[in-house]
Amino acid sequence: MTSTREPSEFLTCAEAKRAIFIDFEGTAVDPATFLGAWCEGQWTVAVLERAFDSLVGRGHPKGALHASAPRDAFRELRYRAEHEHRRIVAWSSRELHEITGTHGMSTSEIEWWRENLVNALPPAKKWAKRNDITVPEIKATRGGRTNRWSLSGFRKATDYGDVAQVFEPGSTASRIRTVRHQLQTRSGHSDLTPVAKRKWTNVLTHNFHDCAGLAHVVQTLTCR
Numbered sequence: 001m002t003s004t005r006e007p008s009e010f011l012t013c014a015e016a017k018r019a020i021f022i023d024f025e026g027t028a029v030d031p032a033t034f035l036g037a038w039c040e041g042q043w044t045v046a047v048l049e050r051a052f053d054s055l056v057g058r059g060h061p062k063g064a065l066h067a068s069a070p071r072d073a074f075r076e077l078r079y080r081a082e083h084e085h086r087r088i089v090a091w092s093s094r095e096l097h098e099i100t101g102t103h104g105m106s107t108s109e110i111e112w113w114r115e116n117l118v119n120a121l122p123p124a125k126k127w128a129k130r131n132d133i134t135v136p137e138i139k140a141t142r143g144g145r146t147n148r149w150s151l152s153g154f155r156k157a158t159d160y161g162d163v164a165q166v167f168e169p170g171s172t173a174s175r176i177r178t179v180r181h182q183l184q185t186r187s188g189h190s191d192l193t194p195v196a197k198r199k200w201t202n203v204l205t206h207n208f209h210d211c212a213g214l215a216h217v218v219q220t221l222t223c224r
């Protein structure tokens with residue numbers, strides 16, 4: 001496995017159907033709060049931030065949650081990729097930066113992820129241009145720049161299906177901050193306000209669509 005293939009060799013259709021698709025959620029200034037992973041129709045979440053451990057037992061209708069130290073979560077992904085002969089795919093370079101910047105990662109671990117984590121964005125852009133596919137531009141929230149090549153835009157361009165606006169990008173960081181603040185002063189999920197509980201559910205559902213949508217996009221451009 002390697003992430004340095006030429007775009008035409010990005011993934012085969014068979015590899016795309018069996019790949020593990022990952023996506024982190026968090027804020028811009030803190031380590032990721034959790035990591036979602038989609039593989040062959042199953043979505044799971046590794047909760048990485050210890051302050052959120054009490055929420056694991058509540059689960060989510062779309063899939064299972066479990067608490068994990070970051071390095072353990074990454075090692076589990078690597079083990080599965082190697083022993084089940086699967087590729088690991090992310091959208092853009094954010095996931096690679098998150099993993100390789102984790103405290104305590106060895107040089108060999110960092111090198112493995114640099115060589116094996118597939119960045120789907122460059123080949124997706126080439127595919128859209130080559131096939132004259134219009135990718136809707138996604139307006140940024142809070143005055144940021146419009147994103148021409150967002151995963152959300154590619155989901156729309158490849159007919160992933162309707163995603164309610166509440167689950168689209170733009171509110172993840174604020175939702176996580178709200179829940180984190182309440183967890184610091186309350187006893188756990190049962191003590192959160194209804195608003196905070198809803199924010200937690202919504203940020204999880206947002207991640208579900210990011211992971212499942214990434215799988216859909218990659219399988220579309222490799223299998224059509």
